[in-house]
Amino acid sequence: SRLLRLLHGWWEGLKDFYSPNSYVEIPEFNGYCGVDMNELYRSVQLYLNSLHAAVHSRRVSVSRAKNSSHLSYTLAPDQTMEDTFVGARLWWTHNVDSVPDSLEEKRSFTLKMKKPDRTRILSDYLDHVAHCAEEYDSRSRDRKLYTNNGHGSHDCGWTAVPFRHPATFSTLALDPELMDAIKADLESFGQGKEFYHRVGRAWKRGYLLHGPPGTGKSSLIAAMANYLHYDVYDMELTKVTDNSELRALLIQTTNKSIIVIEDIDCSLDLTNRLSKPPAAPPRRLESRRSVESLMEADDSRVTLSGLLNFTDGLWSCCGEERIIVFTTNHKDNVDPALIRSGRMDMHILLSTCGFPAFKCLAFNYLGIEEHDLFSIIEQSIQAGGALTPAEISEILIKHKHQDHYLALKAVVSALHLSIVTTFAQSDEPFEEEEEEVAASNKGEEQNAVVDNGEVVDVFVNNPPVNDSCVTKNSRSLTWQRRVRYLIKTKRLCEQRRLNHLL
Numbered sequence: 001s002r003l004l005r006l007l008h009g010w011w012e013g014l015k016d017f018y019s020p021n022s023y024v025e026i027p028e029f030n031g032y033c034g035v036d037m038n039e040l041y042r043s044v045q046l047y048l049n050s051l052h053a054a055v056h057s058r059r060v061s062v063s064r065a066k067n068s069s070h071l072s073y074t075l076a077p078d079q080t081m082e083d084t085f086v087g088a089r090l091w092w093t094h095n096v097d098s099v100p101d102s103l104e105e106k107r108s109f110t111l112k113m114k115k116p117d118r119t120r121i122l123s124d125y126l127d128h129v130a131h132c133a134e135e136y137d138s139r140s141r142d143r144k145l146y147t148n149n150g151h152g153s154h155d156c157g158w159t160a161v162p163f164r165h166p167a168t169f170s171t172l173a174l175d176p177e178l179m180d181a182i183k184a185d186l187e188s189f190g191q192g193k194e195f196y197h198r199v200g201r202a203w204k205r206g207y208l209l210h211g212p213p214g215t216g217k218s219s220l221i222a223a224m225a226n227y228l229h230y231d232v233y234d235m236e237l238t239k240v241t242d243n244s245e246l247r248a249l250l251i252q253t254t255n256k257s258i259i260v261i262e263d264i265d266c267s268l269d270l271t272n273r274l275s276k277p278p279a280a281p282p283r284r285l286e287s288r289r290s291v292e293s294l295m296e297a298d299d300s301r302v303t304l305s306g307l308l309n310f311t312d313g314l315w316s317c318c319g320e321e322r323i324i325v326f327t328t329n330h331k332d333n334v335d336p337a338l339i340r341s342g343r344m345d346m347h348i349l350l351s352t353c354g355f356p357a358f359k360c361l362a363f364n365y366l367g368i369e370e371h372d373l374f375s376i377i378e379q380s381i382q383a384g385g386a387l388t389p390a391e392i393s394e395i396l397i398k399h400k401h402q403d404h405y406l407a408l409k410a411v412v413s414a415l416h417l418s419i420v421t422t423f424a425q426s427d428e429p430f431e432e433e434e435e436e437v438a439a440s441n442k443g444e445e446q447n448a449v450v451d452n453g454e455v456v457d458v459f460v461n462n463p464p465v466n467d468s469c470v471t472k473n474s475r476s477l478t479w480q481r482r483v484r485y486l487i488k489t490k491r492l493c494e495q496r497r498l499n500h501l502l
């Protein structure tokens with residue numbers, strides 16, 4: 001058989017010599033032992049998949065991984081597919097040979113091209129294949145949502161589920177300028193490989209999302225992950241035993257991922273750099289690990305310096321293309337060291353719904369782009385009506401089977417209620433002149449009543465937003481001031497009812 005192999009090799013060599021074509025073999029494994037996977041083989045597989053092997057070749061193998069929503073196509077054995085690159089024609093063939101006395105198979109791709117093209121394009125073409133494969137992989141693979149299960153052992157690491165959050169930048173109700181700024185920042189980060197290498201910085205970026213509950217911090221993270229096709233690592237800091245476990249978790253994260261620590265201000269007492277006990281246990285700290293654990297030596301818990309190292313120490317550079325996101329409802333409660341520029345590069349304030357953001361929600365939930373009540377809603381927001389996107393979404397969901405008018409009227413009522421609530425809580429004094437004018441608007445108190453816990457007010461059908469009264473000295477008194485005055489004098493709703501409402 002040795003002689004036969006020699007003759008075969010000699011014959012193949014002779015054929016190659018006289019053939020106008022050149023052949024490149026790309027085996028699945030490097031060497032003969034079958035353990036060292038050849039990255040290029042996988043790249044070719046992905047590349048051919050990206051060229052829609054299913055369409056361009058007569059016979060393909062199709063597979064789907066467990067829990068995956070994607071079909072994966074590969075050239076069937078002995079099938080060939082043509083490609084072109086800078087004017088050259090190339091042919092890929094998939095070879096699958098059975099290994100004698102074994103159930104295993106030996107797989108490889110053969111690339112055929114004209115001999116002159118080999119020196120001209122081969123190296124560039126293979127770079128192109130690897131690059132396209134990487135792109136395709138990051139766009140088409142199923143992404144994962146990881147969480148640290150926190151059983152206390154250092155090797156427990158992360159557990160993953162498929163990441164299928166539907167939030168995208170088009171479903172997100174956000175100020176358009178802010179949205180554009182975030183998208184531009186993400187894009188420049190995603191394409192920043194060369195830049196980060198050139199300036200000697202780790203290819204990572206930090207975002208601090210802050211704002212009241214229900215303003216879309218989690219939704220924005222999901223939209224960012226969907227936009228960049230990244231995995232998400234949702235780190236529960238209270239489940240991390242100490243700094244070395246934190247480091248171990250960091251090392252296990254993959255490139256192209258977003259590492260999220262939500263509610264950073266109440267995950268742990270990180271403002272306490274010295275080992276003194278905190279005044280009160282942090283809100284979400286488990287009782288077992290509360291005060292006592294914080295009093296222990298630094299290396300037995302997660303400390304601020306551990307977290308600082310996590311975000312920008314040497315270990316944070318062990319991967320590439322990673323984003324770290326902190327969220328908080330109270331930015332002031334977060335240690336400034338943790339969110340200084342360089343660690344948290346972009347601070348994003350998410351707050352109550354502006355009018356463009358409201359329009360986005362109205363389109364998403366009701367499918368409308370315009371409505372007569374929109375102008376009242378816009379004016380009500382300008383007048384101080386403050387509802388979070390979560391609150392507006394709730395109202396729209398509740399009324400989604402009703403007439404659009406009723407749904408939007410409910411939004412107007414809620415906006416006015418929020419104004420009334422704010423004014424009722426304010427103790428800003430009125431000027432005498434304002435009181436005088438407000439008191440003369442008797443009609444309003446008749447119409448503006450509280451009915452069954454809902455504000456049924458004149459403003460819905462008869463928007464008073466721009467309808468300001470003019471005082472004797474030609475000073476205008478806005479309707480908001482009148483509402484405030486009416487509340488103050490208990491004409492709008494007597495205190496008892498207001499209390500009930502609030």
Ligand SMILES: Nc1ncnc2c1ncn2[C@@H]1O[C@H](COP(=O)(O)OP(=O)(O)OP(=O)(O)O)[C@@H](O)[C@H]1O
Pocket residue numbers: 171172173174212213214215216217218219220329389390391393
């Ligand atoms: N900006 C937004 N655009 C679209 N929907 C939003 C937005 N903000 C909130 N929502 C809706 O409200 C729900 C809650 O929002 P989300 O969890 O993102 O808020 P959050 O700011 O992270 O709140 P928390 O601080 O309590 O975690 C979401 O499921 C989403 O439907």
